[in-house]
Structures are given as C-alpha cells and as structure tokens.
Amino acid sequence: MDVSVAQYASFYQFLKTLDCYLGYEEQMLAEVQRFAENPQREIAAFVTKETSEQIAVPTDFIRMLYVMKGTVSFKIDEEEKQLNTGGLIIANGAAQLSYRGELEAEVIAFYFKPSYFTESLLGQFFEEPLLYRFFVEALSDEFICISRFLVYDFAEATDVHFYALLLLKQVVKMAYFNNKVTKSAFVLLIVEISQAAPERLIAKDSVVSNGQLTEEILAYIDARLEQVTLEEVAGKFHFHPNYLSSMLKEKTGHSFTEIVLLRRIDRCKSYLEQTDLTIQTIVEGLGYKDKAFFYKRFKQVEGVTPRQYRKMRKEEN
CATH class of the missing domain: 1.10.10.60 (Homeodomain-like)
Structure with missing residues (x-):
C-alpha cells in the first residue's frame, strides 16, 4: 500500500488538534506516571519535540520510539545510535533508553503494559517470527532483567511512517483507552515493520x-x-x-x-x-x-x- 504525501499532511494537521505534544522531560515523566497509575490504560502515546536536552525514557514498560521528524541521538544501554526520520526502536522494560534531538525533531513514544499483549493479539502476527518472538520474550520472566531491543531505519516515505501515525492518532483519539481498532492499528504497524527489507533492521541485542x-x-x-x-x-x-x-x-x-x-x-x-x-x-x-x-x-x-x-x-x- 502506497500512502501519498497528501495523506501524511492530513495526519499532521489532525495531530495538531490533539493534545499529544510534550515539550520537555518533566511533561513526559508526568504522562507516563499517569499511565502507570491508571489500571484502565494499557497503552500510552505522545510526541516529544524540542528535545535538545537529554531525555531519559522510563523503564518497566515495553516501548516503541519512532522518529517522526528530524535527527535524534539515542542511547541504548551504553550504545549510541543516531537515527533520522523513519528511525524506530522497540525495547523491553529492562533496556535503558535516552535520547536527544535537534530542536525541530519530533519523536513518537508508545508505552505498553504487559496486559496489552493478549494471546489473541499476539496470534494476529504469529507469522512474523522476529517480532512475535520479541514480544513473547519481552513478556517472559526469563528476560525481566535482561535488556532486549530492535533498531530499524526506515525511509520517511514508507508505510511504517503512515501506520505509526495511524496508531498514534487512534490511541490519542480514544483518550488512551484500549479498543479493538487501536489493536488493529498496532497489528498493521507490526506487520508492516516485519514485511520491510531485512537491511532495515540495523541493530539488535545479542540475547x-x-x-x-x-x-x-x-x-x-x-x-x-x-x-x-x-x-x-x-x-x-x-x-x-x-x-x-x-x-x-x-x-x-x-x-x-x-x-x-x-x-x-x-x-x-x-x-x-x-x-x-x-x-x-x-x-x-x-x-x-x-x-x-x-x-x-x-x-x-x-x-x-x-x-x-x-x-x-x-x-x-
């Protein structure tokens, strides 16, 4: 599926009407705290911008960070990675993440509680072995203290970009509460990531x-x-x-x-x-x-x- 530039622009205009932009680390930490304390919420999503200061990403959740715009320097455990628009990181709850971007950089952050990943949800992308295995192991007690991550580099004009925006839109539109459409958007994003060329995966843990x-x-x-x-x-x-x-x-x-x-x-x-x-x-x-x-x-x-x-x-x- 090819997505036109006009559709991207439409998404950006819609996002501007939503309260999902955070300007500094304290706002992000407060939002994650609200998410953690609300038992009805299983997924959180927001956009950080003007991230010239180093931002530490809270642990204990499965996280997905997508560079929507600009260039961002990520630190995963002790390893530095610079990602441009289309860069994507998926990490389990043990991985230590922080990042710093150019003034105009924008990063979508998704947070997932373990309860989000029901057996029926995982079953919808069973045939995508790398990501299926990653999420299954991220939920396992075997890896609760072991850092796990995947790093991708997607070009801006890919459908991964579209589906990342779609999931963000759906999560924020539903006031961060889980529903079937939100999970469908998540599955579409995972399948699109899995269908990309193997060279898009540029780094992963060695476990x-x-x-x-x-x-x-x-x-x-x-x-x-x-x-x-x-x-x-x-x-x-x-x-x-x-x-x-x-x-x-x-x-x-x-x-x-x-x-x-x-x-x-x-x-x-x-x-x-x-x-x-x-x-x-x-x-x-x-x-x-x-x-x-x-x-x-x-x-x-x-x-x-x-x-x-x-x-x-x-x-x-």
Missing part, C-alpha cells in the same frame, strides 16, 4: 532464548501439522534442517519426525473422541496415505489401535 524459540517452533508445527516438513520449518526460522532437528532433540528429547508423529497421534485421539469421522478420513486428514503405517505407530504409542481407542473412550464416557 537468544532457545527455550522460547523452541515453543514458537512447536506452535508453528501445530499450526501446520497436517502438511508440515522439516525443510519448511527450517526455512521459516532461518536454520539449517540438521541444526533445527538437533536443537529440537536437545530441548524436547524427540526428533522432528517424532514430534510430528506424537502430535498427530494426539490430534487423532481428539478426533476419535469428539467426532464420528471415519478413521480413514482422520488418518488421511493428518497427512498419511498409508493407513497401516499410522495404525502401527499409533498402537506402539497408545497400546491399542485407533478403533480400539475410540471404543474404549466411548465406553468410559
């Missing part, structure tokens, strides 16, 4: 969580269980198939093939218990053309054939 990554891979396998292959999953998560298989074996105790088989058996059991589908239909639906092979493996795992399992469960109920 890797194999535990969280494994959970994400297993969730993907479940979502594609009927036709999933090792090569497909390896390509999705940017691993060599042999490495992915070894990692799964280390983390779960099962090879990729065993994981798929066991999960298909579990799904087969659910169908046997909850539907009247024929066993042939169930087995073919799970991706097996050779019913005898699946029967044999099912009995090895469960101790009974699928037909005996269905009969046994019906008798129990």
